Amino acid sequence: MDFLFSYIVLAEIYVLLGLSTNLLVGIAGIFSVSQAAVFGVGAYLVAHFMMAADPLSFIPSMLIAAACCVALNILVTLPSLRVSGDYFVVTSFGIQLLATAVFTNWAQGTGGANGLPGIPPPDLFGWPVETTGRYVLLCTLFAGLGCLAFWLIMRAPFGRLVRAIREDETAVAAAGKNVLRAKVSAAALAGAFAGTAGGLYATFLSFIDPSSFDLDASILLLTMVVVGGARTLAGSVIGPFLLLALPQLLTLVDIPTTIAAAARQLIYGLLLIVFMLFRPQGLAGERL
Amino acid sequence: MTAYLQVDGLDHRFGGLRALQECSFTIEQGRITCLVGPNGAGKTTIFNVITGFLKPDQGSVAFRGRSLDGLRPQSIVHAGIARTFQNLRLFTDLTALDNVLVGISGQFGEEPLGAILRPMHTARAQARRRMEAMQTLEHVGLADRARDLVRNLSYGEQKLLTVARVLATGAELLLLDEPASGLSAGALDAIMSLLRRLQNEGKTLLVVEHNTRVVQQIADDVLFLHQGHLMAQGTPERIISDPALAEIYFGGAL
Numbered sequence: 400m401d402f403l404f405s406y407i408v409l410a411e412i413y414v415l416l417g418l419s420t421n422l423l424v425g426i427a428g429i430f431s432v433s434q435a436a437v438f439g440v441g442a443y444l445v446a447h448f449m450m451a452a453d454p455l456s457f458i459p460s461m462l463i464a465a466a467c468c469v470a471l472n473i474l475v476t477l478p479s480l481r482v483s484g485d486y487f488v489v490t491s492f493g494i495q496l497l498a499t500a501v502f503t504n505w506a507q508g509t510g511g512a513n514g515l516p517g518i519p520p521p522d523l524f525g526w527p528v529e530t531t532g533r534y535v536l537l538c539t540l541f542a543g544l545g546c547l548a549f550w551l552i553m554r555a556p557f558g559r560l561v562r563a564i565r566e567d568e569t570a571v572a573a574a575g576k577n578v579l580r581a582k583v584s585a586a587a588l589a590g591a592f593a594g595t596a597g598g599l600y601a602t603f604l605s606f607i608d609p610s611s612f613d614l615d616a617s618i619l620l621l622t623m624v625v626v627g628g629a630r631t632l633a634g635s636v637i638g639p640f641l642l643l644a645l646p647q648l649l650t651l652v653d654i655p656t657t658i659a660a661a662a663r664q665l666i667y668g669l670l671l672i673v674f675m676l677f678r679p680q681g682l683a684g685e686r687l
Numbered sequence: 688m689t690a691y692l693q694v695d696g697l698d699h700r701f702g703g704l705r706a707l708q709e710c711s712f713t714i715e716q717g718r719i720t721c722l723v724g725p726n727g728a729g730k731t732t733i734f735n736v737i738t739g740f741l742k743p744d745q746g747s748v749a750f751r752g753r754s755l756d757g758l759r760p761q762s763i764v765h766a767g768i769a770r771t772f773q774n775l776r777l778f779t780d781l782t783a784l785d786n787v788l789v790g791i792s793g794q795f796g797e798e799p800l801g802a803i804l805r806p807m808h809t810a811r812a813q814a815r816r817r818m819e820a821m822q823t824l825e826h827v828g829l830a831d832r833a834r835d836l837v838r839n840l841s842y843g844e845q846k847l848l849t850v851a852r853v854l855a856t857g858a859e860l861l862l863l864d865e866p867a868s869g870l871s872a873g874a875l876d877a878i879m880s881l882l883r884r885l886q887n888e889g890k891t892l893l894v895v896e897h898n899t900r901v902v903q904q905i906a907d908d909v910l911f912l913h914q915g916h917l918m919a920q921g922t923p924e925r926i927i928s929d930p931a932l933a934e935i936y937f938g939g940a941l
């Protein structure tokens with residue numbers, strides 16, 4: 400049972416990340432490969448506040464982490480508004496490497512490569528979230544709120560505006576709309592989602608290390624959006640649930656764990672290529 | 688007295704090519720002014736400068752006495768000037784109605800935070816905007832195509848839709864880049880009568896047009912542009928009957 404619950408919790412955390420990546424890549428058209436870095440900052444911040452000498456409780460820690468990630472995500476996406484798409488991928492790649500370097504080497508702040516153990520479980524107004532079952536409830540709540548927010552903005556004029564921007568920015572400007580502002584809004588929201596996901600992740604596992612927030616993780620997020628489908632709620636939910644089921648399925652096949660990890664990366668890579676080539680709208684979305 | 692739209696001494700180079708050379712003219716409120724001239728004369732470039740898409744090397748543009756220099760395109764739309772594109776630039780994956788809705792200014796729910804925190808208000812506001820957009824579509828004669836994707840519309844319908852989209856912005860001065868080119872006779876009549884109607888409703892129009900018959904029928908005033916410079920300005924009769932201009936206009940082509 401715990402096995403299934405853990406899968407659901409992780410998938411729901413990744414739904415928040417999928418929404419975040421979808422906002423940035425699918426909606427704002429900012430092709431970022433550093434979303435895991437923002438996720439990591441959220442995780443480390445929540446861990447930091449909850450483990451401080453004078454600890455904060457869960458909700459305030461989450462709020463501060465989300466706010467910081469909003470600012471951070473705006474900051475890291477700003478270059479995308481200056482340099483054109485292709486160049487931004489390189490910039491974003493650099494941001495990801497920089498983040499990994501900091502996570503790995505700043506031993507005092509992040510525990511370095513050894514990671515940060517002993518992150519306490521969340522405490523919701525005197526209701527400790529200690530069992531995996533309770534964690535499912537908590538993550539369902541957060542993922543549900545995230546989905547609701549995403550659904551609301553995409554059916555609002557904002558949704559139409561970003562679809563129009565994707566087609567023709569010049570025409571949107573000629574229609575009197577601020578393209579830059581719409582993109583920054585999407586990036587800000589993406590930051591809030593990634594930071595929240597980070598906090599949930601850190602408190603659920605009670606241990607974090609840089610390997611969860613590296614380039615592979617960023618690319619996994621992109622793969623989720625590509626496989627699920629851009630700009631739709633269904634796509635953002637299907638992608639994470641499907642791709643996280645893959646490692647679980649691989650454990651059913653009797654192969655050594657060292658090969659399983661490589662096999663997983665291989666399958667993710669193949670999926671990314673196959674979908675980009677043959678089904679750019681993903682399983683339930685629109686063209687990237 | 689300040690002119691309604693004043694274009695003063697515009698110069699613009701693309702590399703070694705002088706697309707605009709000391710180009711100056713004024714436009715009067717409430718009139719249909721046609722901007723004519725041979726291919727490559729700089730007509731579209733003028734539109735790009737007026738609407739803030741291109742910063743001129745020199746010169747200035749003022750609207751109702753207020754300088755537009757350095758304003759971004761969206762600010763110029765809010766100041767009251769909106770334009771169409773020669774190559775349409777519609778949002779082809781959206782419906783006709785959504786194309787018009789993108790143009791409507793000041794919509795609640797265009798910011799994510801508003802849409803999330805006040806969903807009911809957003810929905811109500813959007814319902815009102817839809818009605819407005821429907822009226823605009825009716826106005827240009829596309830009401831029955833509202834739900835169709837733009838790429839399924841005919842070329843003539845797409846041209847009407849570009850006009851609907853600038854109307855949605857609420858701008859009072861409309862710059863239309865070849866709204867009548869490439870149209871069948873029926874579609875041509877539809878667009879000409881639409882332009883007349885817009886004028887009667889108080890809009891001012893600056894229209895790039897190649898067809899002399901269309902110019903004669905709709906223009907109150909004609910600007911003749913040649914090699915980025917204003918060669919002549921006058922009534923359609925005067926401009927069209929000027930042999931020197933006809934030589935420039937047709938000489939190269941025929």
Ligand SMILES: Nc1ncnc2c1ncn2[C@@H]1O[C@H](COP(=O)(O)OP(=O)(O)OP(=O)(O)O)[C@@H](O)[C@H]1O
Nearest residue numbers: 701704706724725726727728729730731732733773
């Ligand atoms: N972005 C650009 N880069 C380089 N040259 C350009 C650019 N835009 C326009 N030109 C050149 O500037 C000159 C004026 O172009 P413009 O598009 O304003 O002409 P036009 O009067 O609109 O012509 P047409 O009737 O063909 O639409 C042309 O020689 C054109 O080739």
Ligand SMILES: [Mg+2]
Nearest residue numbers: 730731732773
């Ligand atoms: Mg032109």
